[in-house]
Amino acid sequence: MTDRELRSTIQALEEEIAVLRRRLEDAPRRVRILEERLMDARGKLAQAAAQNEKLAAALEETREQLALLREEVEKLTAPPNPFGTVLGVNGDGTVDVFTSGRKLRVNVEPTIEVKQLEVGQEVLLNEAYNIVDVRSFDGSGEVVVVKEVLDDDRLIVLGRADEERVVELAAPSRGIRLRAGDHVRMDPKTGLVFEKLVRPEVEELVLEEVPDVTYDDIGGLGPQIEVIQDAVELPYLHKERFAEYELAAPKGVLLYGPPGCGKTLIAKAVASSLARAVAEKEGRDDARSYFLNIKGPELLNKYVGETERQIRLIFQRAKEKSDEGFPVIVFFDEMDSLFRTRGTGVSSDVESTIVPQ
Secondary structure, three states: OOHHHHHHHHHHHHHHHHHHHHHHHHHHHHHHHHHHHHHHHHHHHHHHHHHHHHHHHHHHHHHHHHHHHHHHHHHHHOOOOOEEEEEEEOOOOOEEEEEOOEEEEEOEOOOOOHHHOOOOEEEEEOOOOOEEEEEEEOOOOEEEEEEEEOOOOEEEEEOHHHOEEEEEEOHHHOOOOOOOOOEEEEEOOOOEEEEEEOOHHHHOOEEEEOOOOOHHHOOOOHHHHHHHHHHHHHHHHOHHHHHHOOOOOOOOOOOOOOOOOOHHHHHHHHHHHHHHHHHHHHOOOOOOOEEEEEEHHHHOOOOOOHHHHHHHHHHHHHHHHHHOOOOEEEEEEOHHHOOOOOOOOOOOOHHHHOOOO
C-alpha cells in the first residue's frame, strides 16, 4: 500500500470516529426524547382506556334502557287480561269461572293453591283463560230483597220491578242467617249473593234497646199502670188461660195525654217488667226485651206506598225478635200524625192508606 492510500484510509477512519463521537453525544438526548414519547403514548393509552370504559358503561346502560323499553312496549302491546269470578272448584284441580258472559272450566297456575279459591272470588286470567292471579271479592252489585230461603246455598230474591230470581250464596255470605225481607247485595251477572245489607230506612226510625226502666221509676200513675199490666202482661204470661177461656188478648194499648205525662216511660217499664216476668217463668238468667221506638212523623213519605212498606218492615222486624223468644214492645210516638180519623184534617191524604196496615 502506498503512502497516499494509507493517508486516505487514516482520514476516512478519523472522519468515521468523529461521526461516532457525535452520535454518542446525541444518544442521551435521543433517549430522553424517546422516553418522553413513551410517557406521552402511555398517557394517551390510559386516556383511551378510560374513554373505552365510559363508552362500555354507556353502551351497557343503553342496552338496559333498550331492554326496559322493549318490556314496556311488550306490556303496552300485550292483549288485556280478563277478570273472572270463581263459581266452583272441581276435584281434578280445575276451576269453574264466569267471564265475559260465559261459564268456563279453566286450569290454575302451579304457584296458586286451588284450596284457597272460594266461590265468588275474583281471579285474573291469561290469554289461554288460565288463572294466573287471585284477587279479593268484588264490592259492587245490585241491592235485592230476599223473598224465600230455599236451602243453605240458594235464595229466591226480588229485583227490579219485583222480578223473581233464584241465586246462590257466595263464600262471604254463607253461614249468615238470612230471612225473607232482608236486603242483600247480588252480582247480577253471576247470580251470587255476597253480603247482607242493613236496612237504613228502618234502622233510622227504630231505636232498638233493652229498657232499664221499672214501675218504681214512675210516680202518680198507679191505676193506669195496673190497667196496662192487665192488658199487656197477663195475655203474654198466661196464654194457656186465655186460650182455655177463649179470651181475646188486646192487640195494642193506646196511651194518650199531654206531653211529658209519662207515656213513653210507661211503655219502657212494660217492656222491662215483661222481660223479667218471662225470664222468671222460663227459668232464665237473662231478662231481655226489645223496645222499638218509632217516631211517627218520620214515617211519612211523599212516595205512594213507602210509608206502608216501612210499617210492614217494622212489624216484620218485631216478629223476628219475638221469634227468638224475647218480648217486643212496638211504641209509636206521636201516632196522631199518622193514624188520624178518616175524613178529618186537611192534607194531601198521604196517610189515608196507613190505618189499614
